[in-house]
Amino acid sequence: MANHMNAAKHKVAGKSILGGAMIIAGTAVGAGMFSLPVVGAGMWFSYSLLMMVLVWFCMLVSGLLLLETNLHFEPGASFDTLTKDTLGNFWRIVNGLSIAFVLYILAYAYISGGGSIVNHSLQALGIALPQGIAGLVFALGLAFVVFISTKAVDRITTIMLGGMVITFFLAVGNLLMGAEPAKLFEPDGEATYLPYLLAALPFGLVSFGYHGNVPSLVKYYGKDANTIIKAILIGTSIAFVIYFCWLVATMGNISRVEFIDVIAQGGNMGVLVAALSDVMSSDWLTTMLTLFANLAVASSFLGVTLGLFDYLADLFGFDESRLGRLKTAAVTFLPPTVLGLLFPNGFLIAIGFAALAATVWAAIVPALMAHKSRKMFANSDSYRVPGGTAVIVIVIAFGVITGACHLLAMADLLPVYG
Numbered sequence: 025m026a027n028h029m030n031a032a033k034h035k036v037a038g039k040s041i042l043g044g045a046m047i048i049a050g051t052a053v054g055a056g057m058f059s060l061p062v063v064g065a066g067m068w069f070s071y072s073l074l075m076m077v078l079v080w081f082c083m084l085v086s087g088l089l090l091l092e093t094n095l096h097f098e099p100g101a102s103f104d105t106l107t108k109d110t111l112g113n114f115w116r117i118v119n120g121l122s123i124a125f126v127l128y129i130l131a132y133a134y135i136s137g138g139g140s141i142v143n144h145s146l147q148a149l150g151i152a153l154p155q156g157i158a159g160l161v162f163a164l165g166l167a168f169v170v171f172i173s174t175k176a177v178d179r180i181t182t183i184m185l186g187g188m189v190i191t192f193f194l195a196v197g198n199l200l201m202g203a204e205p206a207k208l209f210e211p212d213g214e215a216t217y218l219p220y221l222l223a224a225l226p227f228g229l230v231s232f233g234y235h236g237n238v239p240s241l242v243k244y245y246g247k248d249a250n251t252i253i254k255a256i257l258i259g260t261s262i263a264f265v266i267y268f269c270w271l272v273a274t275m276g277n278i279s280r281v282e283f284i285d286v287i288a289q290g291g292n293m294g295v296l297v298a299a300l301s302d303v304m305s306s307d308w309l310t311t312m313l314t315l316f317a318n319l320a321v322a323s324s325f326l327g328v329t330l331g332l333f334d335y336l337a338d339l340f341g342f343d344e345s346r347l348g349r350l351k352t353a354a355v356t357f358l359p360p361t362v363l364g365l366l367f368p369n370g371f372l373i374a375i376g377f378a379a380l381a382a383t384v385w386a387a388i389v390p391a392l393m394a395h396k397s398r399k400m401f402a403n404s405d406s407y408r409v410p411g412g413t414a415v416i417v418i419v420i421a422f423g424v425i426t427g428a429c430h431l432l433a434m435a436d437l438l439p440v441y442g
Contacts, residue, residue, distance in 0.1 A: 041254050044241050048259025050185065051234040053266050054148025055137050055293065056130075056227070056322030058317070059375045060267060061274035062291040063227045065283035066220025067206045069275045072206025073268065075221050079228035080264050082422040083386065087256050088409045089419060090238045090390035091249070093397045095406045100243045103236060110393045110400065122384040123236070127332040128360060130380070133374035134325035135364035137293040138162035140371065141317045144294030148314070159364040166322060167357040171330050171349055177330050184323040191316035192266075196273045198309050199300065211280040216439075223433040223440050226379030227424050231267060232260060235386045236331070249407035277303045287442030290369040293317055299412045300405070332356050380430045387423030 046223050064072035093106055103123070108116040111188070139159025146153055153161075169176050234256075241252050278299050289295045301310040333356045340355065342348040363370070394409065394414050409415055433436045 037192075041251055041258065044252065044255030045262060046258055047237055047241070048234045049262040049266075051237050051327070052232050052260065052263040053133055053219075054327070055317075055321040056230050056324070056375055057267060057270055057320070058137065058293045059227050059291070059372055060231060062283065062286060062296060062372065063224040063272060064220075064271065064275075065280060065287065066155075066439070067217045067224060068280055069271060071217050071221050072224070072271055072275075075224060075228050076231075076264060076267055076271075079225070079232055080260060083232035083234075083420055084256065084260050085411075085415055086387045086390045086419045086423075087235055087238055087260070087410065088415065089394035090235055090254065090380055091242070091252055091256070092407055092409050093390070093393040094239055094242045095249060096245050096397050096401045096404060099246050099426075101239060102158055103239055106239070106393060107389060110396045111389070115389060115392070118388050119385050122381040124244055124332070124335060125381040126378050126385070127328055127335065128376045129374050130328045130358075131325065131332060132360035132363045133326035133371050133378065134321050134328065135159045135163045135360055136368060136371040136374060137323045138318075138325060139364060139368055140292035140294035141297060141321055145314055145318060155368040156365045159368055160361060162220045162322075162325075163357060163361045163364060166325050167329070167353060167361075170333055170356070171324065171353045174330065174334075177326050181323050181326050184319045184326075187317060188319045188323065191312045191319065194359070195304075195309055195313035195316055196269055196316065199273035200269060200305060202303065202305070203272050205276075207279055208272065208276050213280045213284075220441050222429045223438045226376050226383075226430040229382055229386070229426050230375055230379045232263060232307075233382055233386055234259065234263075235390065253407075258275045262273045263365040272298065277300075284442050290372070291442075292369055293321060329356055376430050376433070380427050383423040383427040387419055387426070391423070402413065 060072070064075070065317070067075070084330060090106075093110060094101065097106060097109070104116060105118060107119045136159060139155045139157075139162055142162050143158040144154050146158065169180055238252075238256070245251050245255075274296070282299065286295050286299050294317075297314055300313060304310045304313065313361060333352055336342070336355050337348070337352045340352070342352045398408070411418075429438065433440060
């Protein structure tokens with residue numbers, strides 16, 4: 025009887041771990057992955073892989089440091105509460121502003137990427153639209169879904185995620201089979217690789233951003249540290265495997281020199297998809313890749329703007345009435361949509377800026393909170409990330425270096441390929 029109960033308990037735990045892992049992976053993986061092969065073209069495949077391992081490890085540890093702090097509070101405590109109670113109001117404001125900035129700039133990035141991929145899709149049908157207008161159509165259509173309700177977003181995102189899985193495996197599976205080892209390991213063009221890693225580092229950081237979900241997992245699982253750790257580890261590992269397949273699929277089919285043309289055209293999603301379409305074996309598979317790109321950017325946009333919508337509704341005290349939701353929608357969608365009209369090709373630039381702000385709330389703040397909470401709860405037997413103070417120093421250094429790399433690249437002080 026006891027064995028039967030243990031088996032049942034283990035079975036339920038296994039299911040819930042997978043659910044948590046899917047939340048982490050689903051949050052991390054999105055339209056941002058389309059930036060990885062473009063910004064990795066300079067250092068190419070081997071160094072791109074090295075960078076991804078480094079970023080995966082640091083972002084995994086920073087998430088666990090956030091979990092360590094979170095477990096000292098009651099389940100349901102928000103990121104805002106944790107920051108205020110451990111680091112005080114200054115860091116609470118800095119953290120809140122950085123989260124809001126990341127959500128806004130990603131909303132703009134996905135409008136830019138959405139406009140690009142919608143434009144590419146329409147061109148295949150013989151319809152020509154200015155990219156800014158295509159971005160406006162993309163933003164207005166999905167903004168209406170967020171305006172309706174959270175349930176509408178939930179249902180449509182679920183359908184989109186199912187479609188993403190199917191189209192990803194069909195399109196990327198074909199590209200993986202056609203990948204050429206020579207293109208991956210004997211790249212053409214100049215023989216300089218490693219210096220390009222620094223400018224690409226911020227884009228890697230954005231690709232493993234899931235930290236806003238850690239308090240949600242503590243609320244869902246309670247203070248079950250082992251289950252949450254496994255969910256984070258499995259979820260980030262799934263994201264890593266997807267990125268690995270994506271890098272092989274893109275860099276194994278498009279040569280390093282050919283990426284110069286992709287970058288020259290702005291490196292947006294539609295340009296990369298068009299380049300991949302040229303090497304695919306059939307129009308049907310090209311359609312699958314285009315559909316995947318559309319679903320990826322749409323689901324990312326819905327996820328980001330729903331978070332921003334709820335954050336702003338709480339910040340400004342807008343209610344759930346139709347007028348209240350209309351006010352929230354205006355504050356949420358107008359700024360990024362106007363930016364999308366004015367600067368339709370800012371996808372890569374926006375992702376870089378998101379990384380700059382994300383270094384604060386996804387790396388530096390979790391490490392500082394863990395350092396402070398270890399002093400505040402010195403006698404607690406709660407979960408503690410192994411590695412002592414050294415791990416905290418590594419994560420803070422990673423955040424500072426990544427932020428500095430973005431600023432140096434903006435100032436043209438780091439080599440950028442293309």
